[in-house]
Amino acid sequence: MTTYTFGIRGHLDDHWAAWLGDLRVTRSADGTSTLTGPVRDQAHLHGILGGLRDIGAELCSLNVVEDVAPTLPHPVRTKRLTLRAARPDDADAIWQYRRLPEVGAWLTEIPTDLDAYRATFTDPGRLATTVIVELDGTIIGDFMLRVDDAWAQAEVRDQARGTQAELGSVLDPAFHGHGYATEAMRALLRVCFDDLGVRRVTANAFLANEASCRLMERLGMRREHHAVAESLHRSGAWLDTVDYALLSHEFTHHTKE
Template sequence: MTARSQHRPVPMPVTTERLVLRLFTPDDLDDVYAYQSLDEVARYLLRPPLTRDECARSLAQRAAGTEWTEDGDALVLAVCRAGTPGVVGELVLKLASARGRQAEIGWIFNPSYAGHGYATEAARATASLAFTHLNVHRLFARLDARNTASARICERLGMRHEAHLIENDLDDEGWSDEYVYATLAREWKERGSTT
């Protein structure tokens, strides 16, 4: 049974108590550039901050389709506060293996909106979407071991700290370690995690 054969159409938008998660549009460029261009946001993303052109290209790609059937397909959701215009961050759900129903989750938020639990709330809703609508069996996150804010989100979601990879990457500051967190569909269900 593959992710392709079992997943139901993604209901859009996804709403939570305080947030609306929706597909991106080209009109989101200013909001996305505002956080994707920051050094502090890119610090643990293993790539430099994005230029305005790179943000525009990535938005065009995101607007082109929401196919989530083949390895490498990614669903990228804009996170907005309910009743307030503007994008405060984004959630990414990447199909790592359609056959094994493995998906990687990631999050990037504008630091102006940090510390309110928005990233955690959006991540929880996206994890629910993965298990409920996309037939994901195992959801995992990979993060720089120094990225404590990101590790705290994984822990708040109840993800298991499965791996600590030692010096598996090299950046301008030297060698860095990686953490892998994960949770299974049955564990998510047992915990009764909801959006």
């Protein structure tokens, strides 16, 4: 099974979307529609192309979506939670809390349009680095686990590949204040150090995002960098940011529990 995207000029309405079965439709502000979905084989592909021709759709692009392996290598169970790799159909549940102003207050974006959010969420690179946090089968958060190369001098660059990871956390506000983010982040630290062989994990926040800073400090992460008036917040204010880090050998019994 290969995932394809079909770019269509104009906005395809829901009537046709229903007819196209597994293909998900996103409508862009530039007046185009994108259909994304699994294609079994060439016969299936030609069937879809024939269907688009029959409904008079004007095809403007056709692409294969490269499958990117999820960074979380396997689902993880903690005392109360399940962590698993994100799937495209998680977008709607996550949008329900991501669109809330209090959730987006410190994040890059506050999504206002579900179609646009689905397109962002299902970008292969983004999907692969998103970890879904579930409580009793309900999605309560989406975290980020991204593995990077550490900076290195040219002669030793190969040895620095994939040695660093960055974590991020977003929890549905209905589930704040119960230690779920702490529990999920601890599990991800364990995955980084024990399964992925990472030597250093980082996380960052606006200094004013007190809940996020408390979370990283609760996990035993060290504040290593405080940049003054470094980032522009949508309020118009230039705000301080802080970077936290933890090395593999510092992930001791104290921080694991």
